[in-house]
Amino acid sequence: MEIRLGGAWISRTTLRDCIPRGALLKVITAGALLALAACAPLPPANPGDTSANAETMSTVADLPNVPANPRVAAATQGRRLDSPLIKQVAPTGLSPLVVDLTVAPADVWTRIRRSFAVPNIDTPLVREWENFYASKPEYLQRTAQRAGKYLYYIIEEIDQRGMPSELALLPFVESSFDPWALSRSQASGLWQFVPATGRGYNLKQDWWRDERRDPIASTNAALDYLQYLFEFHGDWHLALASYNWGEGSVKRAIEKKAGQGMPTDYLSLDMPDETRNYVPKLQAIKNIIANPAKFSIVLPTIDNQPYFVTVTKSRNIDVKLAAQLAEMPLEEFKALNPSFNRGVILGRHEPTLILPADRIGVFEANLLAHNGELSSWHTHQMARGDTLASVAKQYRTSVATLRSANGLGPKSSVSAGDSLIVPVGAAAGEPAIIATAVPAAVRPVAARGAAAVGKKVHVRTHRVTKGDSLSSIAKRYDTTVDQLRALNRIKGSAVQMGKTLQIPGTDSRS
Template sequence: MLAMLAGCNSTPTTVDNTPTEAGPKQATSDGKALQAYSQSGEVEYNTMVETSVPVSELGNITPIPITDLWQRIRDGYGIPQSKPLHTATQQQLNWFIKHPDYIDRVVERARPYLHYIVDQLEQRNMPMEIALLPIVESGYQPFAYSHGRAAGIWQFIPGTGKVYGLKQNWWYDGRRDVIASTGAALDYLEKLYGDFGDWQLALAAYNSGEGTVGRAIKRNRKAGKATDFWSLDLPRETSAYVPKLMAVADLVKQPENYNITLSPIDNSPFLTVVDVGSQIDLALAAQLAEISTDEMYQLNPGFNRWATTPDGPHRLVVPLEKADIFQQGLAALPVDDRVQWTRHKIKSGESLGVIAKHYKTTVAVIKEANGLGSNNIREGRHLLIPIASGEASDYPLSASQRLATRQNTPRRGNKKVYTVKAGDTWWDIANANNVGVRQLASWNSKAPGDVL
């Protein structure tokens, strides 16, 4: 079924993007990017240490540990920021200054994941501004889904996600898995930096694609123009994308200059990854970890259903402070009790598809659970089927419940429920009900290209 509204032309609010500065890896004059596309225009940084103590005694100085994660991020900046700020960056910065409440919300959403992402960037010697990129992409909302079918805090589209190893199936969407998608995003950005030799160009390509940026560089070179990001003719969204990140970076660097107070985040791990070894009901896992089911889904947003996927990944993210009690609970729980099962007697005329729909599962899951090599089943035989331990409402952030919540959210206008018929298309339904295709898809947490 699809939910629709009549007499309402407002578009649901989408997450906004933001700019930032760069990180430790700097462009090099012999990089692939410079040979293939352009001159990077990189900035050289010379480090000079001034000291009033003999050099021989410097080794005895104990460095003061950084306790503030924001300071660790600032210390790792590596993308050159123009001074004064570029006009486009200043325009984006002005918006953030006027919306401190938005900054507060984003910081709270980022809190569980930010230290992990900073760690990953540091291990790769990448610019710490990239830790702020999910603010631009998704507002650090793990369940963010765009009209262009991009998902997760890093907003991967399906095709790019698959290229970078993110599994996407009925049970699981790696684009929303914070651990998997962070690794994929950093792999992709490193690849783009290798192509272009400049972080701003790499970020622009992350937003609009390598081809778009490469062609813009070639046009400028042919015309004898500069080939840095600010000189390129790029799509409007991309032209705002990098300035948004640079604006966020400047705001984080000196929030006091803009009367902004960043809520403190400790420079210590918040989460840890636990290998659970097999499929497990997420409500049960939450009980074992002594956290709410909501929090379990927020930390593991890649899982679409009531349980982890049967064929992996067999890992769960839990708060570090809950790791021991969770592992103790897992050890005491027999593997067979991690998922509840029901015994179904096959009736005349039933198919695996009909049975799967009844139990809100898939044919593949039933076949795997019962060792079936084909879709052929016989009346009177029994099938074992994994089922949720609770009601649908006990899994409020599963894919089906998120859709139900969105469809039931009060909005202006009259709501209408339409039952999709064989052969229907998004355009047919939208046209028949005098609404836009994008609007209709958005109301139903879909994209216009999704299968009905």
């Protein structure tokens, strides 16, 4: 059997047999080593919409009855290539590109180009998005730099599953490769899972962590979801539309057209503007990655080698100490490990720490030489009759310190089964680091399974006073202006004195 790749028909057997892979590390790894890039503003939902408050991210629609481990479609397996030389027609219609498949790609971009397999669409909307992205080279550069930390891992997983490499570019559209990205519908992470769909794909969301932001867990969940959607529709354009709109909505749109005796392909369906733009956005990004010179875009080099490795811990460890042991900046550690909500990483979860590949040896050596405690925080499960005052007395600290460490407002209360982090020893008076973005519902881990269900979620708020600005508030709470705007539905940069703002890191639905 043959498949179509970039305009050329080629046989479908084994690409991997042609590419040496012995040098790959036998650890979970991802992307080429790049400097941590600053977060970039995201593009608006429509090419003509340049307002600061434009909706910037697509969301994964809530999906009822999604299997936690959907069966992989047979049609998505074993899709590989064996031709040592193939001719790919560039999406621009320029001269074909000759690709030697016997030589391992030196960079991730080349590797992605080799495995394009989603049929191209060529519509005016694609041209509009090409022009839009090409007019913002700085944005593309920053996004591509952020992608450098994750792309190697993503394309490795895609290759192992035999899926089209275009899917590795989907976070360009979803989140601009920002793992902290948070949409107004509470979709979060590189792949923008809403809470319910994340839970359906076993992404843990609780007081300690939100795995929708975990680069590894969320990538695996997203690819599982996309495989399920492809099996459901048998068409990648419809699968992508379903990722954005929900497969139930796409199915109904197909049935409506079929009932009218009309075509039921992606371009023929009636759908919301966001979904109508979704696949053209990805096609435009694909075209730019395929031929950046045509669009006067210079992509940063991303070597075809690991950016990160992982290590599993079974003991509590402070986020600050973990970064220090790896001898890396705290912000870079948090960028690689954005799923942790608290300043202490809970050992009983057996968490996976993500470290740059060149830091693992340093981390292990420093950990072996470290004689002190790994965490200056204790976890306390609230028992019946416990109060903040009684817990503070028990640990010789103050109620104010407990509130600060746990992100509790002055009127927030705690209940039996809730979890608190309590400073001990030298940490007294030092509040724990709170994750910069914890979208959606995060609840303390219950002491007895489902006992936490229905508990009140602690809401952290800030009342705007004279002299406050969105910038100063964002800096104070270690978040961003964009996240404050999105969570509080603020347009522009002005904020009214006396207004109470929801701070990222808590549930907006108390």
